[in-house]
Amino acid sequence: MRRETQHVLLLLLGGALIKITLNGDYLRYVRPAHGWWVLGAGVVIVALAGVGVLRDLRSAPADVTGHAGHAGHSPWLLMLPVLAIFLVAPPALGADAVVRSVDANVVAQRAPEFAPLPDEPAPRLELSDVVARANWDRAGQLDGREVTLTGFVVRRGASVQLVRLAIVCCAADARAVRLRLDGPLDVPADTWLEVRGTVRTGSATAATDHVPAMTVHTAHVVAPPPDPYEY
Amino acid sequence: MTAVVSRIRITSLQVFCAVLVAAVLLQGLITSALDAPAARTASTVFVAVCVQALPFLVLGVLLSALITAFVSPRVLRRVLPRSSAAAVPVAGLAGVVLPGCECAAVPVARRLIGQGVAPAAALTFLLAAPAINPVVLVSTAVAFPGEPGMVGARFFGSLATAVGMGWLWTRLGRAEWIAERARRRVDNADRQRWAVFAETARHDLVEAGGFLVLGALFVAVLGVLLPASWTDALAGQLVVAVLVMALLAVVLALCSEADAFVAASLTTLPLLPRLVFLVVGPAVDVKLIALQAGTFGRAFAARFAPATFVVAVLCGTAAGLLVLGGAR
Numbered sequence: 001m002r003r004e005t006q007h008v009l010l011l012l013l014g015g016a017l018i019k020i021t022l023n024g025d026y027l028r029y030v031r032p033a034h035g036w037w038v039l040g041a042g043v044v045i046v047a048l049a050g051v052g053v054l055r056d057l058r059s060a061p062a063d064v065t066g067h068a069g070h071a072g073h074s075p076w077l078l079m080l081p082v083l084a085i086f087l088v089a090p091p092a093l094g095a096d097a098v099v100r101s102v103d104a105n106v107v108a109q110r111a112p113e114f115a116p117l118p119d120e121p122a123p124r125l126e127l128s129d130v131v132a133r134a135n136w137d138r139a140g141q142l143d144g145r146e147v148t149l150t151g152f153v154v155r156r157g158a159s160v161q162l163v164r165l166a167i168v169c170c171a172a173d174a175r176a177v178r179l180r181l182d183g184p185l186d187v188p189a190d191t192w193l194e195v196r197g198t199v200r201t202g203s204a205t206a207a208t209d210h211v212p213a214m215t216v217h218t219a220h221v222v223a224p225p226p227d228p229y230e231y
Numbered sequence: 232m233t234a235v236v237s238r239i240r241i242t243s244l245q246v247f248c249a250v251l252v253a254a255v256l257l258q259g260l261i262t263s264a265l266d267a268p269a270a271r272t273a274s275t276v277f278v279a280v281c282v283q284a285l286p287f288l289v290l291g292v293l294l295s296a297l298i299t300a301f302v303s304p305r306v307l308r309r310v311l312p313r314s315s316a317a318a319v320p321v322a323g324l325a326g327v328v329l330p331g332c333e334c335a336a337v338p339v340a341r342r343l344i345g346q347g348v349a350p351a352a353a354l355t356f357l358l359a360a361p362a363i364n365p366v367v368l369v370s371t372a373v374a375f376p377g378e379p380g381m382v383g384a385r386f387f388g389s390l391a392t393a394v395g396m397g398w399l400w401t402r403l404g405r406a407e408w409i410a411e412r413a414r415r416r417v418d419n420a421d422r423q424r425w426a427v428f429a430e431t432a433r434h435d436l437v438e439a440g441g442f443l444v445l446g447a448l449f450v451a452v453l454g455v456l457l458p459a460s461w462t463d464a465l466a467g468q469l470v471v472a473v474l475v476m477a478l479l480a481v482v483l484a485l486c487s488e489a490d491a492f493v494a495a496s497l498t499t500l501p502l503l504p505r506l507v508f509l510v511v512g513p514a515v516d517v518k519l520i521a522l523q524a525g526t527f528g529r530a531f532a533a534r535f536a537p538a539t540f541v542v543a544v545l546c547g548t549a550a551g552l553l554v555l556g557g558a559r
Contacts, residue, residue, distance in 0.1 A: 001243045001437075002242055002243045002244055004244050005242075005243040005244045005246075005247045006433075006437045008244070008247065009247070009437070010433070010436070010437065013285075013440070017282065017285065020282065026282060028275065028279075029275070029278055029279035029282045029283065030279065030282055030283050034282075034283065034286070037286035038282055038285070038286055040286065040289075041285050041286035041288075041289040041290075044289050044293065045285075045289060045436065048429060048432055048433040048436060049433070051429045051433070052429070052430070052433050055426065055429070055430075073441075074438065074441030074442055074445070074525055075437045075438065075440065075441045076441065077440075077441040077442070077444040077445055077448075078437070078440050078441055078444055079247075079250065080277075080444050080448070081277075081278060081281040081282075081444060081447075083254050083261075084274060084277065084278050085278060087254060087255070087258045087261060087262070088261060088262055088265055088274060090265070090271060090274040090275040090277075090278050091271065091275065092275065093272060093275050093276075095268075096268035096269065096271065096272045097272045097275075100272070100455070106495075106496035106498060168370075168488065168489040168492045169283055169485075169486045169488055169489040170279040170280060170282065170283035170486070170489075171275055171276055171279035172276050172279050172280050172283070172450060172451075172454065172483075172485065172489075173485055173486075173489040173490075173492065173493055175492070175493075175496055
């Protein structure tokens, strides 16, 4: 691959990274804390390409490093993420990724003390927080409390689950956090819902694969949040 | 090759533009082809791995360019012990200072070799850096709150893998297995240091970036093809579980800061196979094999990757038996 082509490719690659951090799409792929890293990498890549262009314009490429100007064919592969980001912009992981994983909640045994729930009607909680409390909270703070949860719908046979994906670094390590919804819900998979209801006491046990059940009071369709994962 | 051989010779820039135009024109076709749920999941994972790993690769090429441009071989020779057998453990412990995933360590190791560090020591650094840095150890401690032994076992297992591979290379390794381009010295004695810096960083990024993308493709496709429930069948069989978890670490190619959480989630398995998963993952995985083949040559990767796999499985198992006190 010629040097000019490499410069153009690097400009596009850096530009793609800068674009997804500025328009917020990076949240579909990595955790928010990585945003600065991705932006920084994009700026450095664009700068390296810019320096290369300037040096080549000023003089015939003097090969200071002893590299031949032509790398092999491997750099062509860099077109794939560029095209994927600019043309396809893959969406955040959803029901398909959940159905592929094992149908169980993975809950690390935690200390039985949990922070007190916010003192308001139907507090808005994270799904992973509710699942952890339903499994381990000995004080039973959730018992009979109405809570508000946001997640997307996954259908497993007859049962309907409200799910969020939790990630550590990037979407490749996503892990599903599930809650079974009891109530007549006729919505297709991947619909984002805001649900108010109460978690049934004692519904999250090893027998139910640690998946708690919720009695739904109200549910309405919402737009997918810009920040689709929990962390 | 810049000389024009014939007037109608097609350059890579023209091919590049043609591909770009074709992709834009066929955008509708491409997006609808990727609309199947499995393809959508795979393409998201592909972009996620690229976006997650590229900043680390950029950090790595900047460091490798700094070494190439500003560190003279004389300084490196003074810092490291003269005999390469003694330099290996020093290089292993030096891995503690580079917090990042394995993508950052590959270009750095390559430039260390270029500046005259013994290959055995540079390869030890390559294996140690992603596995035993503080970020990885802390995330392991967070993922296994009830098992403080996991952190120590992971540290010793990974360090033993890195140092063991270094010593193995001192005895059996041959310099000519490493591609000539990776061994070439870059002269940084003249005034053009910043030019050397910029050009080395740019060159390493273009070269390694392509292979990183190849690795990300493998991760995305294998992630969709592997059924998730296959680890369930392993619960009662320790030896099989150890081997399968080692292979799983190779194909999943998780970043070393996240793999502890995945290992912690496989609660049906005993601790030992999960520890082997953590020791093997940062040392050898599909993304890393692709990067190594691109940086050091295929002849190198074909020998180094299988050897590392065997050594990592053995060291991980030994560390588990000694530190965790049995299979558990």
